[in-house]
Amino acid sequence: MSRLDAWAKASGEARYVADMVLPGMLHVALVRSAVQHGRVRRVDSEQARAVEGVVGVFTADDVNRNTYGRSVRDIPILAGEKVRFVGERVAVVVAESRRAAEAAAALVEVEYDDLPAVTSAEEAIAQGAPLVHDAPWEYAGAAISQEDGHNLQSRVTEGSLTEVEAALGGAEHVVDRTYSTSSGHQGYLEPQACVASVEDGRVRLWVTNKSPYRLRTQLADCLGLDPASIEIEPVLLGGDFGGKGSPMDAPLCVELSRLVGRPVKLVLRYVEDLTATNPRHPARIHVRVGCDREGRLTGMALRALLNGGAYGGFKPLADVNLHGIEDCAMAYRVPALFVESTIAYTNTVPRGHMRSPGAPQAIFAVESALDELAAEAGLDPVDLRRRNLPRTGEPSSHGTTWLEARGLETLEAAVKHARTEQPEVPPGWRHGEGVAVYVRGLPGPPVTSVRLVPAPEGRVRVEVPIPETGTGSHTMVRNRLAAELGIDPEQVEVVQVSTEELPIDPGVGGSRVTVGMSEALGRAAEAWRRGGGDEPVAVELRPGDSAASAPVVCYCAQVAQVAVDPVTGQVKVLEVLSSVDVGDIINPAAHQMQIDGGAVMGYGFACLEDLFEEDGQFWAANLGEFKIPSTNDLPRLRTVLVEGGQGVTSANVKPVGELANVPTAAAIANAVAAATGCRIRDLPITSEKVFWAIEEESAR
Amino acid sequence: MRDVGYLRVGDTAEALTAAARPGARLIAGGTELVNLLKERIEQPDLLVDISRLPLTDITVGPDGLHLGALARMSDVAAHPEVRSGYPAIAQALELSASPQLRNMATMGGNLMQRTRCPYFRADHDLPCNKRRPGSGCSAIDGDHRAAAIFGASESCVATHPSDLAVALVALDAQVRTTARTLPARDLHRLPGDQPHRDTVLDHGEMILGIDVPVSPPSAYLKVRERGSYEFALVSVAVAAETSGGVIRTARAALGGVAPKPWPLDVDLAGVPLRRDELRAAIAPAFAAARPLPGSEFKIELAQRAVVRALTKPIGLMGET
Numbered sequence A: 001m002s003r004l005d006a007w008a009k010a011s012g013e014a015r016y017v018a019d020m021v022l023p024g025m026l027h028v029a030l031v032r033s034a035v036q037h038g039r040v041r042r043v044d045s046e047q048a049r050a051v052e053g054v055v056g057v058f059t060a061d062d063v064n065r066n067t068y069g070r071s072v073r074d075i076p077i078l079a080g081e082k083v084r085f086v087g088e089r090v091a092v093v094v095a096e097s098r099r100a101a102e103a104a105a106a107l108v109e110v111e112y113d114d115l116p117a118v119t120s121a122e123e124a125i126a127q128g129a130p131l132v133h134d135a136p137w138e139y140a141g142a143a144i145s146q147e148d149g150h151n152l153q154s155r156v157t158e159g160s161l162t163e164v165e166a167a168l169g170g171a172e173h174v175v176d177r178t179y180s181t182s183s184g185h186q187g188y189l190e191p192q193a194c195v196a197s198v199e200d201g202r203v204r205l206w207v208t209n210k211s212p213y214r215l216r217t218q219l220a221d222c223l224g225l226d227p228a229s230i231e232i233e234p235v236l237l238g239g240d241f242g243g244k245g246s247p248m249d250a251p252l253c254v255e256l257s258r259l260v261g262r263p264v265k266l267v268l269r270y271v272e273d274l275t276a277t278n279p280r281h282p283a284r285i286h287v288r289v290g291c292d293r294e295g296r297l298t299g300m301a302l303r304a305l306l307n308g309g310a311y312g313g314f315k316p317l318a319d320v321n322l323h324g325i326e327d328c329a330m331a332y333r334v335p336a337l338f339v340e341s342t343i344a345y346t347n348t349v350p351r352g353h354m355r356s357p358g359a360p361q362a363i364f365a366v367e368s369a370l371d372e373l374a375a376e377a378g379l380d381p382v383d384l385r386r387r388n389l390p391r392t393g394e395p396s397s398h399g400t401t402w403l404e405a406r407g408l409e410t411l412e413a414a415v416k417h418a419r420t421e422q423p424e425v426p427p428g429w430r431h432g433e434g435v436a437v438y439v440r441g442l443p444g445p446p447v448t449s450v451r452l453v454p455a456p457e458g459r460v461r462v463e464v465p466i467p468e469t470g471t472g473s474h475t476m477v478r479n480r481l482a483a484e485l486g487i488d489p490e491q492v493e494v495v496q497v498s499t500e501e502l503p504i505d506p507g508v509g510g511s512r513v514t515v516g517m518s519e520a521l522g523r524a525a526e527a528w529r530r531g532g533g534d535e536p537v538a539v540e541l542r543p544g545d546s547a548a549s550a551p552v553v554c555y556c557a558q559v560a561q562v563a564v565d566p567v568t569g570q571v572k573v574l575e576v577l578s579s580v581d582v583g584d585i586i587n588p589a590a591h592q593m594q595i596d597g598g599a600v601m602g603y604g605f606a607c608l609e610d611l612f613e614e615d616g617q618f619w620a621a622n623l624g625e626f627k628i629p630s631t632n633d634l635p636r637l638r639t640v641l642v643e644g645g646q647g648v649t650s651a652n653v654k655p656v657g658e659l660a661n662v663p664t665a666a667a668i669a670n671a672v673a674a675a676t677g678c679r680i681r682d683l684p685i686t687s688e689k690v691f692w693a694i695e696e697e698s699a700r
Numbered sequence B: 001m002r003d004v005g006y007l008r009v010g011d012t013a014e015a016l017t018a019a020a021r022p023g024a025r026l027i028a029g030g031t032e033l034v035n036l037l038k039e040r041i042e043q044p045d046l047l048v049d050i051s052r053l054p055l056t057d058i059t060v061g062p063d064g065l066h067l068g069a070l071a072r073m074s075d076v077a078a079h080p081e082v083r084s085g086y087p088a089i090a091q092a093l094e095l096s097a098s099p100q101l102r103n104m105a106t107m108g109g110n111l112m113q114r115t116r117c118p119y120f121r122a123d124h125d126l127p128c129n130k131r132r133p134g135s136g137c138s139a140i141d142g143d144h145r146a147a148a149i150f151g152a153s154e155s156c157v158a159t160h161p162s163d164l165a166v167a168l169v170a171l172d173a174q175v176r177t178t179a180r181t182l183p184a185r186d187l188h189r190l191p192g193d194q195p196h197r198d199t200v201l202d203h204g205e206m207i208l209g210i211d212v213p214v215s216p217p218s219a220y221l222k223v224r225e226r227g228s229y230e231f232a233l234v235s236v237a238v239a240a241e242t243s244g245g246v247i248r249t250a251r252a253a254l255g256g257v258a259p260k261p262w263p264l265d266v267d268l269a270g271v272p273l274r275r276d277e278l279r280a281a282i283a284p285a286f287a288a289a290r291p292l293p294g295s296e297f298k299i300e301l302a303q304r305a306v307v308r309a310l311t312k313p314i315g316l317m318g319e320t
């Protein structure tokens, strides 16, 4: 079954925000901070104003001084007295053409008084470190208080350290290791863009944002507007991976349109996307984990320290943290567990969400540590995992008893299939196999809304609140509704409508779309059938409307096969096999794409991706330098579906979007360790890290 | 990008006149120059488009291979006689850039491409003597993982990124320009205190073609971090005649280690194709290596790559 968006994308007919043109529209270019931390002494825009076509040059003095954010509201529309990272918006030029705007922006001179800066999380939380924000606890939505410590965005703890200490004290084997991961970027292809039009107090926006209803609230909160006066228009998104959830430059564009009285358009240059939007948090994760003589885990303490950058407002959760870290040990039975996740303010680009936020980092650490523990205990790594995966009926390490726990089956299927076909290893290279496991819970109860409208020729038009981000979600909606109504999918039209048309939706993210939409479409179809299909039907799922979601989880186990050239340290990932715990599958092709795409992203995180952060700046400022995998690099991808799982909603589905990208890095690191005897604890696993590790090992 | 004039020329004489103008720059496939313009690394006043000149020939004769300066990377790499007789060239090209780029990029443009040093290519102006003479070198105290281990100077430690150039040096090619014919190994220069000059060519001098003498079996090995769209950490081109597992004649050049393709000047005649003997034979060439702390790994990597290139079945197109 073809994808709804396939033809338009393949033929070039698809229109993105950057393609938008409105009558009288002006263009925006940003002047960004050249220093990590400094007081803005003077902004000289005289030369810029003289450029032909320039309509205005604006600074913080001209725009609303309120700060904004998805949770904590700590982001200024334009930096006022001080700048907090290289790349922060300091001034902005509005002109008749993009060319004039950019030429003028280059002529704006900003003078700074440098302030001492902190560019790593470790530095930031040290006693006496310079403060990124003087009183971060005062921001609306702050998740910390003054007593919590220095330069904190957030600190979350779970479990009792005392209990873990006792458990580890009595353990037969303990490993104590630190792992780290680098800064990465979502790597969507479409740059962030925004077109804003303010006319007679009415705001209309076309923006690369996947949560339009939340964006409306965020804008209203910041600009003091009535949400009803803001309309977010439907758009097609060219990739997201978590990077398109924040308001980004929307508040600024609204202010600019108000100031100049004409529509404005801002399209970032990709270098701005890479260096100045909301990339992934780099992490340092300290794990102590112990087991008894039989290899049963007795306790684990995990402490993660993440660099959150200059602002926390691009993170949507109320605790301004990353739940992937908090859920780091969910896959196993861990009698005593302590988790601490700290996100620090630094003078670097603000960090945001990226596909399964926090989990790739945390699972890399935990699943690597488990292999190290297995080695310590003289156990086979698969065996160690077998002994610690909870069975159905047993509570997980976080206390919940799930409807079913299919970790063991998922792992066994992975190992069995991986070993039936061994990949070919180049002569002289060393082969290694590595395993890693991840489990993910369900998103909260579905909240969304849809409307079914009769269309000509007996067709049904379904109006949805969410944009197509490139995952095929609109195709899923079409197929699901067709199945519910028992009609041909060709009879269903799917359209995203503006925020005027539907009441509520939390946006795309958290693997919630298929689950939420399935529930809403199920109800809508029922009402439609009852009404005979002549009248529009609207369905609205508000918080509290659906019973709390059943405690359903989905496991994913991956086996990586690598070949390592002992001469150069080069790592070839030959195969990644993903074994996935599934319920029913609505669109097999889209489902498979999530698994394959996930494994590819996991591979990139493991072996390639690094923004090369140094002194608070990224050196990999284009897609040539920031290395996401090319087709030539891809390992062979295989999938085993562990079918028959119990999902949710009448469609019996389990989410899959944020699964297969998570365990890959640990599986590869474990495979490299199996091949070489060398453990790489710092991602990405580059040739030279492996090379030096082998050298050191052989020198010993 | 700022305003720049554009002139498409119809013949070499016209090209030469136009290229001689101050502020003029030749443009062929544009895959390199347009990037340099966008980043404002180069700011010419006039682009002289030579892409329509009849310099696209690829001919193989009894005296060797002739490549016009405007022959496309993809056409050369796909040419059956290049693949069979000069595999190091075909492999070097095929392992370069990406298919789309190779369809546009030319031989002359490839040789004249500039370093990928991240500071040189940064989107904002950083100290870089190659980009702005006298401004300093950010790489020496910064990220210099990709830095040269041979031939660098105190003002610049960048490497030359062309794969093709490395193969040409190993194959003892000559470069024909509008002013002279010179060995490929003399085309690029060491930075000394003038790192902004990459080659010995004068302003307005144009490459017309490349002549490669008949070659012994050859091969190109490229070590890189990503399978496509990626420059070499270290690369090696070898052309060698062997008999009974012993080298009779061999010529090798290294890429990714120096401001220019670095000829491996050691005599390998009589050396058996075995790891230890080869290591011993090439070691003297590495005594002169002067790495920075972050690029030290290249010394070992390069030696191992040379051994690998010589011991793999030479002269076959294939996986590297």
Ligand SMILES: Cc1cc2nc3c(=O)[nH]c(=O)nc-3n(C[C@H](O)[C@H](O)[C@H](O)COP(=O)(O)OP(=O)(O)OC[C@H]3O[C@@H](n4cnc5c(N)ncnc54)[C@H](O)[C@@H]3O)c2cc1C
Pocket: A624, B025, B026, B027, B028, B029, B030, B031, B032, B033, B034, B035, B069, B070, B095, B096, B097, B098, B101, B104, B105, B106, B107, B108, B109, B110, B111, B112, B113, B161, B162, B163, B164, B205, B206, B207, B208, B229, B230, B231, B232
């Ligand atoms: C993403 C990316 C990856 C790449 N990876 C590789 C790689 O792995 N290996 C590799 O070798 N290369 C690589 N390249 C570089 C690529 O090979 C060059 O961009 C290309 O060969 C340049 O050829 P062109 O015809 O497009 O040159 P242009 O961009 O037209 O010109 C480049 C320069 O050469 C000059 N020039 C052009 N023709 C002549 C001539 N006849 N005489 C004198 N001067 C001339 C121009 O004035 C200009 O200064 C990569 C490039 C990109 C963008």
Ligand code: SF4
Pocket: B115, B117, B118, B119, B120, B127, B128, B129, B130, B131, B136, B137, B138, B139, B140, B155, B156, B157, B158, B195
């Ligand atoms: S190594 Fe050369 S190109 Fe790189 S920063 Fe230094 S001077 Fe510039």
